[in-house]
Amino acid sequence: MxxxxxxxxxxxxxxxxxxxxxxxxxxxxxxxxxxxxxxxxxxxxxxxxxxxxxxxxxxxxxxxxxxxxxxxxxxxxxxxxxxxxxxxxxxxxxxxxxxxxxxxxxxxxxxxxxxxxxxxxxxxxxxxxxxxxxxxxxxxxxxxxxxxxxxEDMPGRPLKRVKCDVCGEFVQDMRDVLKDGKTLCKPCAFGGYYIIEDKPHGE
Missing domain, CATH: 3.30.1330.130 (60s Ribosomal Protein L30; Chain: A;)
Structure with missing residues (x-):
């Protein structure tokens, strides 16, 4: 071998x-x-x-x-x-x-x-x-x-791109989650690896 x-x-x-x-x-x-x-x-x-x-x-x-x-x-x-x-x-x-x-x-x-x-x-x-x-x-x-x-896991252009109803950030490649009638990103749906301390710069 x-x-x-x-x-x-x-x-x-x-x-x-x-x-x-x-x-x-x-x-x-x-x-x-x-x-x-x-x-x-x-x-x-x-x-x-x-x-x-x-x-x-x-x-x-x-x-x-x-x-x-x-x-x-x-x-x-x-x-x-x-x-x-x-x-x-x-x-x-x-x-x-x-x-x-x-x-x-x-x-x-x-x-x-x-x-x-x-x-x-x-x-x-x-x-x-x-x-x-x-x-x-x-x-x-x-x-x-x-x-x-x-x-949705194959190389190439994203098959889907949607906006999270909570944070407003965009999610692509069908990683969004439908929860309680809302389209959410995974951090908003389940919690993420980060804790937000302030708003994004520029807002």
């Missing part, structure tokens, strides 16, 4: 430039992406296949930057979806064929890393070097999955 068809070293170098430093998460993210892309039949994620790929990432850690670097997917292009699960996992979807593979980093890979480089005392450095050479079946589990992507 080794990754083929991609240049690991070049992809890792490119990812490190974007992320800012080399770390075990970068290595995992690059290899995870290579494996996922190969399994769903995507050869040129930044070229001819760029419109056929969507990736769901389940972590907001270093590996996510690596996934973005390798795949070319991003939140801004609506080709990367962030699922806040706190898991070192990502699902790669081929929109053309419908094939989807979820790749999960194995927890036991952390301990096996030391077996590959017992001479390295620093556990972090041992993981970094070991992840580079460990085969995919030691690093990852993979599962075939089905992903139903809603039309």
């Amino acid at each position: 080794n990754t083929v068809g991609f240049d690991f070293e070049n992809l890792l170098d490119e990812s490190v430039k974007i992320h800012g430093h080399l770390c075990p998460g970068q290595v995992l993210g690059v290899k995870m992406s290579m494996l996922g892309l190969r399994e769903i039949g995507i050869d040129e994620p930044k070229g001819k296949d760029r419109k056929n790929l969507i990736v769901f990432v389940e972590m907001d850690r270093c590996a996510t930057d690596a996934v973005q670097s390798v795949t070319g997917c991003s939140l801004g292009h609506r080709t990367m979806k962030f699922m806040d699960y706190g898991k070192m996992a990502a699902t790669f979807v081929n929109l053309k064929t419908g094939k989807a593979i979820r790749v999960i980093a194995k927890e036991e890979a952390r301990d096996k890393a030391k077996e590959h480089f017992p001479q390295i005392e620093d556990k972090y450095k041992a993981q970094l070097e070991a992840y580079k050479v460990m085969p995919d079946d030691e690093l990852f589990d993979i599962m075939n999955v089905k992903v139903a992507i809603r039309p």
Whole structure:
């Protein structure tokens, strides 16, 4: 189950430039992406296949930057979806064929890393070097999955744009909520991550 068809070293170098430093998460993210892309039949994620790929990432850690670097997917292009699960996992979807593979980093890979480089005392450095050479079946589990992507979650222009009846801000991509006969944004309907201390500047 080794990754083929991609240049690991070049992809890792490119990812490190974007992320800012080399770390075990970068290595995992690059290899995870290579494996996922190969399994769903995507050869040129930044070229001819760029419109056929969507990736769901389940972590907001270093590996996510690596996934973005390798795949070319991003939140801004609506080709990367962030699922806040706190898991070192990502699902790669081929929109053309419908094939989807979820790749999960194995927890036991952390301990096996030391077996590959017992001479390295620093556990972090041992993981970094070991992840580079460990085969995919030691690093990852993979599962075939089905992903139903809603039309409003696809790349392209918003399908809908409405004004919140409470705050007056506009909501697009059908993220509005109908509650008590009113059209609301999610923060007004359920509470948001922020607390308003003053009015927007300019009012």
